[in-house]
Amino acid sequence: MRALHVITGLGVGGAEQQLRLLLRRLPARCDVVTLTNPGPVAEGLRADGVRVTDLGMRGNRDLAALPRLTGLIRAGRYDLVHTHLYRACLYGRAAARLAGVRAVVATEHSLGDARIEGRRLTPGVRALYLAGERLGRATVAVSPTVAERLRRWGVPAQRVRTIPNGIDAALFRYDPALRERARAHYGIPPDAYVVGGLGRLTAGKRFGVLVRALGELPRDVRLLLVGGGDEERALRRTARDLGVADRVVLTGERPYLPDPADPAPGLPGLLSAMDVLAAPSAEEAFGLAVLEALAAGLPVLYTTCPAVDDLPPGSAPGARRVPGGAGAYARELLRLRGAGPGDRSIPPAVRHYAVDRTARQLMDVYTAVLAGSTLEVRP
Template sequence: MTTRGRLRVVHVITTLTTGGAERQVELLAAASRHDVAVVSLYTGGVVEDALRARGIPVHVLGMDGWRKAAAVLRLARLLRRLQPDVVHVHLLSAQLWGIPAARLAGVPVVVSTEHSIMDTTIEGRPKSEWLRRLYLALERRTTETIAVSAETARRLRAWGVGTDRRLTVINPPIDFTPPETRAADRSAVRRELGIPDDAVVIGAVGRLDVVKRHATLVRAVADQLRRGRHLVIVGDGSLRADLERLAAELGVARAVHLTGPRGDVPALFAAVDVLVSASRDETFGMAVVEALGAGLPVVFEQCPALDGLPLPRDRARRIDRDLDAADEREALAEAVDQLVAGGAELRPAPDVLVDRYGTARTAAAVDGVYERLVTRCAPSASSTGAIRSTTQSQV
């Protein structure tokens, strides 16, 4: 433990390019009351840059190719040097290498957050029996698992994880930037993308993967794009070339903007008039919540984070996930038209979202998990007087 009772915490994640999990690590690291460093197993990127700009130490292992053979040993050596009280792993590859390395390095507390388990896949991989057994074997070597939503916890339990009560639900942090601070970004981002100031812009955020169903969105709004609207899709992935071909086939290539990974999603939100998520398989729905928090109206098919929350129809439209393909495209297009026609100005984030998902609240809850577990594993740690309790939902 560091001086003044502050813990040393090391987050281990697959990459620091872009994505919901990567952004969550950035926000948690920045808001933590402890001393935090971040390790990326494979590559750096825009989130690495953001972390360094915040003064947070980052270590990129570059673990591609043959280097994987020594990944556990390399990471264990780094952890011995950093001497963390807590290692917090995120995503499957980080679990695979990070959990054994942390135990080999003698780290007393190992926490794992599950971000992306679906009903039939986990991080895009089919849920096979051998993968379940591997996941359970790794999970048993952690001190506790955090699920980013109640839906994530349900899916984990259905897969056999968390049956021994070592499972905590803590919602991911969301950075609710006031809309007025982003007004200057609108014209600048549109100029960068080659979009006229007076055009209607539809936005989407998420990796270019089958589960995000960006192709469905392109087909749904193709007629609108032919009439002068634009579609901006933020993210990267294996389906980029397929989406480019689809846009060309539909005659809307000039109106579809694939930005790749970006570290300035709040600025991009300022350039958008409505955000759409056609995904039917989400554990949380971070992009939808962030867009609402940025003052945008949203159209979505699944967003567990919004389940049960009262949201006005001029801000959020949920599409029935059971519609067939043709009816779904029609419903998506109609919802976009209606929200755009409403012409609602950007608004501050609804209080219900800030109260539930604000960064300060989430970071305090995660810090509380660290403190509770370190105290349990090393009772003398509480003598510093700096280990404080916090509330989180035990499930």
């Protein structure tokens, strides 16, 4: 089977790194096209032996990208096209149809109740999404929560299959040596209590809640934010205004696996450096950062996380929901700090989301779509 994955960009993000993890396990010959931003994940894919093409798209309305993508699909003689993220789903589905490929799958990574990948869900955005969805044969939802949102929009249930994001638990296993090196790299004292945040620095992630909570916490508490985005300047300004700038570390985007030439630690080392992960986003489609932290044996405080909430009670005993703002997070962080370090054990939730299982489920969808059969609806 020859499959082409089309994604909006390949900077460091959950959907992008998820694609790299999956391609290491899918028993298919896969190439990747990124519409724009061939960032660190593109370099990682190439290191894995995957052919990556940058379409060089100049913006959302660069319609010249459509015939270029159509020609690339036709020349590659692909059996199946799999699209990821909003812009790539629109252009990729249309280009696949124009190229004569009818086996088209899309994964919906980031659909919330009010936003999709940070953009507001206006009637126009929703109508365009639904028009594009009809050009494919199946839409993969990363959680039952997202699947239900799609069905409420009017996507036929028989076209939606829930396949959660997968995690390579071994990659994130706690490592005291990585903890020491990561803290030393960023000048974090060995005895500091480190609150971590992981994700794009956008308004929707609400990392400002953690900066404000830091102002209510003891001086030995540090905040380690891993990610990049347009909210970085605002977060730094808030930290300065509250007098906690010297206790906030912003690492920028960090990949799962660091470049050997890059002295900065990768995500596994940064998770080892933390004592707790806090995820205050009020609207998540899955909550991959929470799972990665659980795989590192960290306690987690979160506001929304379908990956945890969709599982039976007790699947993630180290994860606790915090519905409030800075004050509520500060109180919970003080409670955890007072309780002392845990044993870094791995909860059942992590095993449930093993990436090998995700890859097998995705291959089932590919087989059904190529055969032209109806998907079996599963929760």
